[in-house]
Amino acid sequence: MTTRASLVEQEHELMALLKQRVHDTFAAAAEAGVPAETFADVEAIADAMSAALPTSHVYDQIVGPFYDTAGLTRWWRVSRQAVSKKVATNAVIACRLDDGQWVYPTWQFTDGGAVHPALVEVWRILRAAADPWTAALWLCTPQDGLDGRSAADWLTGGGPIDPVRAVARADAQRWAA
Numbered sequence: 793m794t795t796r797a798s799l800v801e802q803e804h805e806l807m808a809l810l811k812q813r814v815h816d817t818f819a820a821a822a823e824a825g826v827p828a829e830t831f832a833d834v835e836a837i838a839d840a841m842s843a844a845l846p847t848s849h850v851y852d853q854i855v856g857p858f859y860d861t862a863g864l865t866r867w868w869r870v871s872r873q874a875v876s877k878k879v880a881t882n883a884v885i886a887c888r889l890d891d892g893q894w895v896y897p898t899w900q901f902t903d904g905g906a907v908h909p910a911l912v913e914v915w916r917i918l919r920a921a922a923d924p925w926t927a928a929l930w931l932c933t934p935q936d937g938l939d940g941r942s943a944a945d946w947l948t949g950g951g952p953i954d955p956v957r958a959v960a961r962a963d964a965q966r967w968a969a
Contacts, residue, residue, distance in 0.1 A: 858895035887924040921964035
């Protein structure tokens, strides 16, 4: 993860990398004799590339940034149905936007794309008593029982799950009462 604070700088860096990689792809295609029609729908190609970028939402400051379903299916190389199954079984942290689109907080994923298993366990505890946005906000809110850290930071930083599980169960029981 970059330490740069400026989105403009990150955009410039990304555009430079994309320009080189797209150029390399086209050069390889030309060398292999791939017909130009293969790349005719440039809008669809651009849409596919941008779908892999995290999206913005009002909760970005607390819960985000997010991946959308298109980005997650490309990263995981699975179908939308496979992602939907993970959402339905609470095997991935997912929140629905007002327009019906699902978004997935980026902090739940390891570098390899797996969902951190301890986060899934706590997510399921919270989801038994709360809607997805409440549960996601809880995971990102500093907790007294975790030395003032959020459960997401605590668990992804290698902290033990037991204190998180205890705080999550207590809050979920209180919500359900």
